[in-house]
Amino acid sequence: MPKMLRRTDSLRPDQMKTDQKKLYEAITQGSRAQGPQHFALTDDLGRLRGPFGDFLLSPSVGMALQALGAALRYETDLPDRARELAILTVAARQRSTFERESHEAVARALGFSQDELDAVQREDMTPFDGVESLVGRTAAALLDGDLDDSAWYEAEELLGQRTLFELVTLVGYYSTLALQLRVFRVGPETAAHTPIDEAAARR
Structure with missing residues (x-):
């Protein structure tokens, strides 16, 4: 079964603008990166995995989302x-x-x-x-x-x-x-979005 194609770009760190890099660092160097790592935040090219890559589409919204997620993971009484x-x-x-x-x-x-x-x-x-x-x-x-x-x-x-x-x-x-992952076609087996992938998807 072919891999599902992402609908959005997966950015490497060298492709990011300043506000995207700031968000990237907040995710990869913040509370999620402290202590044991039970799942990888980035792939072997340094691209953010899962929902975090699409946070970069709107760094201001993405920063708010990552801060909320970090608070819910590490700063609640649950x-x-x-x-x-x-x-x-x-x-x-x-x-x-x-x-x-x-x-x-x-x-x-x-x-x-x-x-x-x-x-x-x-x-x-x-x-x-x-x-x-x-x-x-x-x-x-x-x-x-x-x-x-x-x-x-x-x-x-x-x-x-x-x-x-x-x-x-x-x-x-x-x-x-979960909604973002579904709409942007992101999953553990998602192939990286590239212009070649887009062309193949149209054939």
Whole structure:
């Protein structure tokens, strides 16, 4: 099966303008680059992988998005496993292969078993309990569009309003990334966008 073609350019660092380089450095040298690397931020040519390459299309918007993503990954009160469970729930619902593969790597490092990862892909939260179960169920409800009063009060009681706000925002952020990945045709097996690729796609 042929690789899907990106609809946008994948820029090398030497092709970037000043504002794009600033964003590139914020992504590759910021909080995402600290500590263990569970998935690569760049390819062997230095191009940003996943959604980050398309952040460069609008550096001002991309900078805001990368800052929000970094805050959601590293500066919330959500426990690490619960956070990854929520992200993987979004990936499952949105059928986002890049999100799933990237964050399954993080989840494995946090002790997720293969059975747990498989269950999340079915949106089955029965392997989880406590805060993790609540976060998974709440993320799924948010992907349906809302929390009813019962779900709201359960989540508010266990998480508190601050963490619940962070969870709602996280689900929205990763849903946005999933949409961008889908529209711009970006995935783990996506071929780089080049003029030759465009010509082949038209034949």
